[in-house]
Amino acid sequence: MPITADSSSVTITHPDSPQSSVKILHYGATVVSWKVKGDEKLWLSESSKLDGSRAVRGGIPLVFPRFGPPGSHPATDKLPQHGFARSSIWEFLGEVNPTTVQFGLGPENLDADTKSAWDYDFSVIATVELASPSQLNVSISVENTDRKPFDFNVLFHTYYKVPEVEKVSLEGFTELKYYNKVKDSNDESGLQPITIHEEFDRVYRSTPDVAVIKFDQKPLYTVENSKSLTDTVVWNPWTVTAEKMTDFAPKQGFHHMICVENGNVAGFTTLKPEEKWEGSIAIKSHI
Numbered sequence: 001m002p003i004t005a006d007s008s009s010v011t012i013t014h015p016d017s018p019q020s021s022v023k024i025l026h027y028g029a030t031v032v033s034w035k036v037k038g039d040e041k042l043w044l045s046e047s048s049k050l051d052g053s054r055a056v057r058g059g060i061p062l063v064f065p066r067f068g069p070p071g072s073h074p075a076t077d078k079l080p081q082h083g084f085a086r087s088s089i090w091e092f093l094g095e096v097n098p099t100t101v102q103f104g105l106g107p108e109n110l111d112a113d114t115k116s117a118w119d120y121d122f123s124v125i126a127t128v129e130l131a132s133p134s135q136l137n138v139s140i141s142v143e144n145t146d147r148k149p150f151d152f153n154v155l156f157h158t159y160y161k162v163p164e165v166e167k168v169s170l171e172g173f174t175e176l177k178y179y180n181k182v183k184d185s186n187d188e189s190g191l192q193p194i195t196i197h198e199e200f201d202r203v204y205r206s207t208p209d210v211a212v213i214k215f216d217q218k219p220l221y222t223v224e225n226s227k228s229l230t231d232t233v234v235w236n237p238w239t240v241t242a243e244k245m246t247d248f249a250p251k252q253g254f255h256h257m258i259c260v261e262n263g264n265v266a267g268f269t270t271l272k273p274e275e276k277w278e279g280s281i282a283i284k285s286h287i
């Protein structure tokens with residue numbers, strides 16, 4: 001059976017490779033596991049809650065309709081950090097084909113507090129496809145079913161599992177402007193491929209549609225995003241921040257992860273009534 005479901009999750013197994021699978025929780029429509037020929041490709045904290053009591057620390061949480069902490073955007077400022085999509089229970093809409101499933105989120109799935117904090121009619125659909133035994137595609141469509149426009153951010157907050165982050169480089173980002181969240185400094189730019197040896201939290205703007213995550217100079221993952229996703233957040237908490245996070249385990253786990261997060265977060269996207277927006281990522285694992 002390529003697709004199996006229980007009350008809280010759905011698993012797709014690739015018909016040509018029983019060792020390749022992806023598991024998605026109803027909670028957040030969060031991808032919590034992606035195995036390629038038996039090897040896990042996503043980092044998941046050992047102490048992450050998976051019971052719907054807290055956003056998942058690992059996998060691919062979906063950030064919508066705001067990125068980051070409440071700030072200077074009144075329409076989304078009553079929402080928690082990274083919005084409500086990752087901490088809401090989505091409806092499993094079923095399978096599209098033997099390797100593709102969909103989940104839906106609308107105001108009917110929100111609790112009363114969240115609904116009053118973001119009072120719009122909307123329909124969000126997340127589609128997860130195990131496109132091949134070594135490729136995972138995830139997409140989101142956002143539709144404004146209200147009579148007034150709304151603003152939103154979207155981010156695929158992907159935690160890639162890597163053998164050792166200090167030997168990882170991220171190519172394709174040279175000379176791009178970024179906001180350095182660690183230093184709260186805007187418009188920095190760098191010439192080298194990205195490497196990580198300390199806390200790293202940057203929002204790169206106008207990023208290319210393809211990024212290659214390498215380990216020891218060899219491609220580990222190639223990530224291709226739709227043109228609608230203009231920005232990429234690169235994050236690793238390193239020692240001090242990992243220590244502070246109660247759901248981050250083991251504490252040295254930051255050595256084995258890098259978040260490369262495709263999205264629309266440098267500014268808000270405005271969607272008018274009846275308009276629809278789509279964004280997607282396609283991740284290829286090379287090893």
Ligand code: BG6
Pocket residue numbers: 055081082157181201202233235261
């Ligand atoms: C990243 C942000 O996207 O998410 C970081 O750039 C943040 O600043 C990280 O710390 C994790 O956020 P959270 O809400 O899951 O702890």
